[in-house]
Amino acid sequence: MTDEQNLGFDTKLIHAGASPDPATGARQVPIYQTTSYVFRDADHAAALFNLQEVGYIYSRLTNPTVAALQARMAALEGGAGAVCCSSGHAAQILALFPLMRPGCNVVSANRLYGGTVTQFSQTFKRFGWEARFVDTDDLDAVEAAIDENTRAIFCESIANPGGYVTDIPALAAIADRAGIPLIVDNTTATPYLCRPIEQGATLVVHSMTKYLTGNGTVTGGVLIDSGTFDWSASDKFPSLSAPEPAYHGLKFHETFGAMAFTFHGIAIGLRDLGMTLNPQAAHYTLMGIETLSLRMQRHCENAVKVASWLEQDPRVAYVTYAGLPSSPYYERAKRICPKGASSLFTFSLKAGYEACIKLIDNVEIFSHVANLGDTRSLIIHSASTTHRQLTEAQQIAAGAAPDVVRLSIGIEDADDLIADLDQALTKAGA
Template sequence: MTDTPTYGFDTLQIHAGARPDPATGARQTPIYQTTAYVFRDTDHAAALFNLQEVGYIYSRLTNPTVAVLQERIATLEGGAGAVCCSSGHAAQIMALFPLMGPGLNVVASTRAYGGTITQFSQTIKRFGWSAKFVDFDDESAVAAAIDENTRAIFCESIANPGGYVTDLDAIAKIADAAQLPLIVDNTTATPYLCQPFRHGAALVVHSTTKYLTGNGTVTGGAVVDSGTFDWSATDKFPSLSQPEPAYHGLKFHETFGPLAYTFHGIAIGLRDLGMTMNPQAAHYTLMGIETLSLRMERHVANAKKIANWLETDPRIDKVTYAGLPSSPYAKRAMRICPKGAGALFTVAVKGGYDACVKLVENLNIFSHVANLGDARSLILHPASTTHRQLNEEQQEAAGAGPSVVRISIGIEDADDLIADLDQALTVATA
């Protein structure tokens, strides 16, 4: 018996999930631009629809190009399986869908992307769900927020916009004690910098739009299952532990074991919600992931240099980057993200709201866009854009107050980026 080789991250980011195309020998994963797939016969079709056989039925559910991406992301995260979908926001709904029901709630971090706060505080109410927002630095408050109707705990590994690093080990212990899954948005860190499953997370979500694709071309999302959570330990998760009427009483956890959540995401989530990733988007993301480690190393190196420069600049009040030795999260970042604290942080500019507006309007290399994780350096004023829908108290809690700009450092020449910030700050604070 031959031992299965253990490959490093750099090898897996290129090869995981991909095999030469059996029909043509094509080495790069083809774009399978098709809606449906021919069944061998009626028995084959019935087996697929009964979940007795794995295969392709219809591209709302499964597609060969998307399947490669799902396997690659799951492998890089160290998970059992993954489901890709149309966006990061779609991934968050997909992640909660098997767990929630009317009257149930999720405990979520106050330090989260503004769109996530809006989705959790407003939109999910239409499903009868609710969210309790808590400062995840206050572990006792997190534990106290959990009640008999709580079904998940949600946070970001490196928070958008402030670059705050969550103590995943501590939060995972709280989740375990309550027999609840910890869901971690790992978009900003990527599996290269942080693997939440190693810190006790049960599920991971991604906006693949960001660092995984890395080129600002397509949107996408992913939900990754660790395969370790016991969905049958309590009666809290009937969608996974109890008979499913749509599949003749099949019990997902009993039937599929570690892959129960993943199969449910495809067979129920994608079937009924239809938040499908298209094969061309999957293809672009696969190509992006091939250089993920190389890009993240450059992102982090640039971020360290630029954050250090900004911290000493008299026109700046504060830099939130956890990769700075002065950051209150520096030690935590070294434990949670040993390869670097990412490349996203905020800067408080002297002169407040008006100075921030002038700064973003006078940069030449930095692009003023509502995105992050691009190879290009990006800047945004959250209080007037992504966090505009929040009140000032919520903005401050999320680290996105009126005097704050969010900076996503790209992979350009760091000295050029510093020069661009320098000249724009001169105009902004004149």
């Protein structure tokens, strides 16, 4: 086939990483439901375990179905390589694991998915890592938070739950000056709407559970490496630049170059952390990705219609959708996400917390679930669910105040979605 990097985005959605199965001619990527693989001989096995040859050993590390998905995601994001894993949270650990040591810190946006805030602020402490939360719109504050122990900057391209858009090139410039990578969670935008690597990001992570799969059937995560960072430029990243004892002193960056982070993610990360993506989940995700462009177009169109209606409703205090001209992120969204601002946003009810709860209890088409990016429209009250573990101050900072409802707009008929919200708002007011 033509070099995949030269193919158009929509062609990559269907063909990147996949070709007819050489044994059977199967056109769709088969589900290789196997734990292990037969070696040709003893020398072949030794070469695989020594990282001298690329191949399949054990499905905790590598699997042909998962490998096809990894190749597709690397192509879609414009990266050198990718590592799939069991969830978006697993992808975040996989991204930071080679970079961090006890005593190190990551400077993180304070507008994040509530589970990520909890992971960063609580669980990371058990590793001896520190997360420093800052408002990434305040670039001086970001720069001031960085010190000699900072190993990365972390943000979301479009922040969950409020749909706030991050100035990725500005953060990338700060990361470059500090000699550290910028990690961007691109879950809400997807590579159809935003290409963080082209805007300066070093690493990109996704919860593939969301828009990439698109149908709420499986969980999965992926880490994509740009392949452009010089891991040997300083002594900050010994996992990648220094000899690795488990592989007889092999230096990942010296040996694998642009693929160093990807090989480390598999050979060390998946080997020891075990956050494996199962092949059936990879298969579902591959099928979902095939229609990503079509779905994202409809998601964005519907979101504009629903958000515009909500903004005009007298029962609504404000709407956070960056696709509205009234949004302070509108101009930035056109620059960072030129094809649309995705379909995740929040709105505040003037009647407060209790009205939010009544609204959710009375919707009929919207599904009340803790997910986003489904073909179905979804609704949730973040303060009492996904952001429940946070203090009220943290909830407000994250865009999940008690009087706020989060919507993930699906691909149904937009007029039906508006009618559903209207009747539920009426009942909430009553």
